[in-house]
């Protein structure tokens with residue numbers, strides 16, 4: 521199985537540009553993965569190579585479960601895992617690129633910012649290789665290299681210092697193709713054409729044969745399903761998922777498809793309705809509180825009415841932006857008033873990272889809004905028990921919402937109450 525992990529010494533060293541170029545180059549023959557719980561990078565991966573990206577998170581899932589996830593989804597010629605922050609960052613939670621690549625025995629390519637440096641790059645590589653034994657650092661790509669001569673200087677030094685590091689190549693310091701584009705989720709169809717140009721330019725001096733030769737994965741799997749077996753529900757579930765409600769772990773959707781008799785995706789921006797025969801609605805996280813997101817959806821009256829109607833007798837579960845939608849309002853923007861909650865958008869994250877809730881679930885929270893209504897909720901979220909007891913989940917009859925993003929497959933027996941099951 522061919523697999524590679526792309527990592528760095530920190531954020532903003534060129535991981536995204538290298539990953540993007542590779543994903544575009546391999547297109548339909550690559551499976552992208554993201555280490556950690558982040559939603560944004562996987563959405564971007566999908567835009568680039570038209571294949572769903574899968575999160576691998578060793579804080580939220582145990583080791584056997586993460587191996588299973590990798591095994592299930594690495595069904596393309598090559599798998600590319602994008603790390604998070606620097607290679608060892610997240611080790612305290614057991615969820616760094618180091619942890620995940622080691623667990624799956626996948627070689628790591630480290631991208632190093634080479635601007636104004638050459639010998640020191642060897643020192644950095646030595647540090648990365650020696651900090652923890654049994655790490656997966658196997659190859660390097662140098663970013664922001666000023667010229668072929670600069671690269672030769674670096675190459676000579678690194679070859680002299682290491683006989684077990686593969687130098688895959690370099691990326692020049694000012695990429696013409698990147699001039700007029702911001703690589704982000706707002707990538708439009710025209711910008712997408714630019715990906716071709718970017719990919720070519722980034723990969724000009726990278727040896728893809730060498731890269732393919734080192735790509736591998738050699739961990740031991742067994743056939744035992746490492747999750748609790750969950751019954752199949754003879755129920756129809758609607759998933760509200762579109763450019764606003766975009767935060768959906770790919771495996772969560774797969775899980776629903778496996779365990780419910782029918783799954784319908786509902787696009788609120790296109791004003792699609794919740795089907796009449798639907799039993800449960802799940803509203804994904806994302807954005808609804810910004811003017812741009814709100815404007816896309818504010819005239820979706822058929823959608824809104826159908827959801828309000830559904831909620832009179834049947835179950836609704838909203839996650840984060842889904843929770844906000846269920847509330848009364850966020851700032852002056854009217855929501856559906858299915859839960860008596862008002863929200864305020866602030867200019868810094870109110871929660872970011874891993875949290876546990878009172879049901880014993882470890883999940884991920886990432887939100888800029890906060891609740892300004894003083895009400896008692898269902899569960900609190902905390903980094904450490906008793907430290908920060910603020911309610912983050914709310915319920916009224918069969919309508920439930922929470923700020924916590926959860927992976928379903930390893931938690932379903934606990935969270936099925938969210939779905940009123």
Ligand SMILES: NC(=O)CC[C@H](N)C(=O)O
Pocket residue numbers: 767804805806807808809839840841842885886887888889890
């Ligand atoms: N994680 C999310 O769904 C984010 C919700 C919303 N955009 C907020 O910041 O509060």
